[in-house]
Amino acid sequence: MKIKEKKNRTAAWFSELRDRICASFEAIEHELGTTDNGTAPGRFERTDWSRSSEDGEDSGGGVMSVMRGRVFEKVGVNVSVVHGTFSPEFRSQIPGTKEDPAFWAAGISLVAHMCSPLIPAVHMNTRFIVTTKHWFGGGTDMTPFYPEPEDAAEFHGALQATCDAFNPRYYEDFKKQCDDYFYLPHRGEPRGIGGIFFDYHDTSDWETDFAFIRAVGETVGEIYPRIVRRRMTEHWTPDQREHQLIRRGRYVEFNLLHDRGTQFGLKTGGNAEAILMSMPPVAKWP
Numbered sequence: 001m002k003i004k005e006k007k008n009r010t011a012a013w014f015s016e017l018r019d020r021i022c023a024s025f026e027a028i029e030h031e032l033g034t035t036d037n038g039t040a041p042g043r044f045e046r047t048d049w050s051r052s053s054e055d056g057e058d059s060g061g062g063v064m065s066v067m068r069g070r071v072f073e074k075v076g077v078n079v080s081v082v083h084g085t086f087s088p089e090f091r092s093q094i095p096g097t098k099e100d101p102a103f104w105a106a107g108i109s110l111v112a113h114m115c116s117p118l119i120p121a122v123h124m125n126t127r128f129i130v131t132t133k134h135w136f137g138g139g140t141d142m143t144p145f146y147p148e149p150e151d152a153a154e155f156h157g158a159l160q161a162t163c164d165a166f167n168p169r170y171y172e173d174f175k176k177q178c179d180d181y182f183y184l185p186h187r188g189e190p191r192g193i194g195g196i197f198f199d200y201h202d203t204s205d206w207e208t209d210f211a212f213i214r215a216v217g218e219t220v221g222e223i224y225p226r227i228v229r230r231r232m233t234e235h236w237t238p239d240q241r242e243h244q245l246i247r248r249g250r251y252v253e254f255n256l257l258h259d260r261g262t263q264f265g266l267k268t269g270g271n272a273e274a275i276l277m278s279m280p281p282v283a284k285w286p
Contacts, residue, residue: 007104018077020221024221025075025112026044028228042072044067059084062080064271073115074280075113076109077109078108079109084102095133097132099132107127112224117236119228120145120193121143121248123143136202138216144193145244156175156195159171159175159195166212186257191250245284252283261275262275
């Protein structure tokens with residue numbers, strides 16, 4: 001299969017997955033029913049953005065989809081398709097750029113910050129990157145503020161079932177990578193309860209690798225709404241909300257200090273608002 005077809009198929013899938021996730025989350029907003037203050041259900045607002053190279057030529061872009069609602073305090077589901085040339089200081093970090101610094105990248109990024117401190121935040125992204133080589137990357141992790149064993153077991157169980165369908169080693173390998181990656185060394189603590197994380201994923205069987213990427217996105221799109229529905233009508237207190245806001249500060253610290261996606265986006269001239277979409281709307285530090 002030619003690389004052009006691979007690019008077209010992955011870009012189309014990321015947009016399709018975005019549409020499915022947005023529809024699912026809007027359905028949850030409607031299911032909450034009437035609130036005390038009569039707030040209307042949230043709906044996603046989409047904003048196009050474009051990327052220009054240093055010489056002013058079109059270098060792709062993307063679409064930000066952001067909703068602020070009654071269940072989802074802020075959730076973003078962004079897709080992008082960009083291309084260009086890596087800067088000299090960055091290209092040494094990327095496979096396949098020694099001889100040719102050109103790149104093409106497409107992906108989807110989901111981050112949900114919830115109104116209720118009893119509902120965990122979730123992150124998911126998957127991507128396809130092309131230089132003189134090409135590979136998939138991504139993963140998902142969940143950050144509860146009041147961990148519930150039932151939620152953790154369901155989340156990890158679904159991820160393990162997805163991984164096992166492709167390779168019995170994937171779950172343990174990708175779980176460890178996630179635990180190692182989503183860790184704040186300056187705090188000496190993990191960001192949440194983990195999940196799976198992988199990069200430079202290329203088994204030389206592109207169709208199977210692409211099927212795995214699709215399965216990861218579909219799994220998150222199925223399992224997270226179930227967890228949200230289980231918790232979204234539970235009562236929570238102002239003290240629990242305060243705890244949520246302080247713990248969100250850890251989320252901000254990781255994304256600004258350690259997140260590779262943030263660094264990749266900023267160093268390749270991406271849209272700053274789309275890149276920083278992952279930030280919670282409100283956070284506190286004690």
